[in-house]
Amino acid sequence: xxxxxxxxxxxxxxxxxxxxxxxxxxxxxxxxxxxxxxxxxxxxxxxxxxxxxxxxxxxxxxxxxxxxxxxxxxxxxxxxxxxxxxxxxxxxxxxxxxxxxxxxxxxxxxxxxxxxxxxxxxxxxxxxxxxxxxxxxxxxxxxxxxxxxxxxxxxxxxxxxxxxxxxxxxxxxxxxxxxxxxxxxxxxxxxxxxxxxxxxxxxxxxxxxxxxxxxxxxxxxxxxxxxxxxxxxxxxxxxxxxxxxxxxxxxxxxxxxxxxxxxxxxxxxxxxxxxxxxxxxxxxxxxxxxxxxxxxxxxxxxxxxxxxxxx
Ligand code: SER
Numbered sequence: 001x002x003x004x005x006x007x008x009x010x011x012x013x014x015x016x017x018x019x020x021x022x023x024x025x026x027x028x029x030x031x032x033x034x035x036x037x038x039x040x041x042x043x044x045x046x047x048x049x050x051x052x053x054x055x056x057x058x059x060x061x062x063x064x065x066x067x068x069x070x071x072x073x074x075x076x077x078x079x080x081x082x083x084x085x086x087x088x089x090x091x092x093x094x095x096x097x098x099x100x101x102x103x104x105x106x107x108x109x110x111x112x113x114x115x116x117x118x119x120x121x122x123x124x125x126x127x128x129x130x131x132x133x134x135x136x137x138x139x140x141x142x143x144x145x146x147x148x149x150x151x152x153x154x155x156x157x158x159x160x161x162x163x164x165x166x167x168x169x170x171x172x173x174x175x176x177x178x179x180x181x182x183x184x185x186x187x188x189x190x191x192x193x194x195x196x197x198x199x200x201x202x203x204x205x206x207x208x209x210x211x212x213x214x215x216x217x218x219x220x221x222x223x224x225x226x227x228x229x230x231x232x233x234x235x236x237x238x239x240x241x242x243x244x245x246x247x248x249x250x251x252x253x254x255x256x257x258x259x260x261x262x263x264x265x266x267x268x269x270x271x272x273x274x275x276x277x278x279x280x281x282x283x284x285x286x287x288x289x290x291x292x293x294x295x296x297x298x299x300x301x302x303x304x305x306x307x308x309x310x311x
Pocket of ligand 1: 117
């Protein structure tokens with residue numbers, strides 16, 4: 001990775017990954033793009049271009065103009081939004097991905113796009129979910145993610161594009177809030193804990209999902225992209241996770257800092273249904289073995305940092 005173009009750079013991952021990549025590779029070597037502008041550092045602090053990922057020609061032209069050798073394609077609708085607007089999700093998530101892969105093929109770029117725990121479904125083993133297992137998701141987001149994994153592998157085997165990906169769990173961060181995801185509660189809970197010492201969860205008690213703190217996610221992207229290709233048996237995509245948690249386990253941890261914090265439930269059937277179709281806890285050993293993945297933040301360390309930063 002020497003010169004990197006990101007799509008969806010103002011999203012939850014992009015807003016932090018752009019800044020981290022600028023630190024590591026130099027500001028001028030990281031071109032942020034998004035469908036909209038903002039006043040943020042991502043836009044003001046380095047190269048930035050407006051890009052709608054469904055515009056294949058513009059994606060090609062911008063990648064060429066900036067002489068990028070790496071594409072990090074992040075622009076996508078998350079699971080709950082995709083369930084509300086399935087056709088739009090297909091068009092943006094798959095249309096954007098095909099355009100990004102085609103650009104990578106035409107211009108010889110290395111390529112990264114995130115998959116998700118959403119690429120699993122109800123028939124997937126729920127605990128210690130293996131790297132290679134049944135993937136029959138029942139959401140449009142999941143259909144997009146599995147298709148994306150397959151398509152990325154296809155571009156590698158058929159055209160030799162150096163595609164790599166991670167199956168991210170819910171990502172927890174304090175810079176940009178996620179929107180329209182099923183795991184968003186695990187971010188909201190910290191903001192509400194600081195603001196009101198109370199949170200009403202739309203995900204029910206005892207619903208376990210994998211999560212990871214954003215600094216670990218950013219390092220994982222860079223480590224995978226820099227990994228020796230000879231060591232990669234898998235490419236799209238690697239299971240990665242740092243913890244498996246439910247609303248009440250986060251609550252217990254928050255109470256160590258805010259003892260009066262109260263959790264109540266008002267379960268949203270749509271997002272609860274999505275959560276129940278996903279694993280409880282995935283196995284990230286292939287990522288550890290093939291390129292040394294290791295998360296630094298567990299629930300306790302993440303909670304302390306989140307509460308400090310959100311305050
Ligand atoms: N965080 C995502 C979502 O909830 C999962 O990849 O949609």
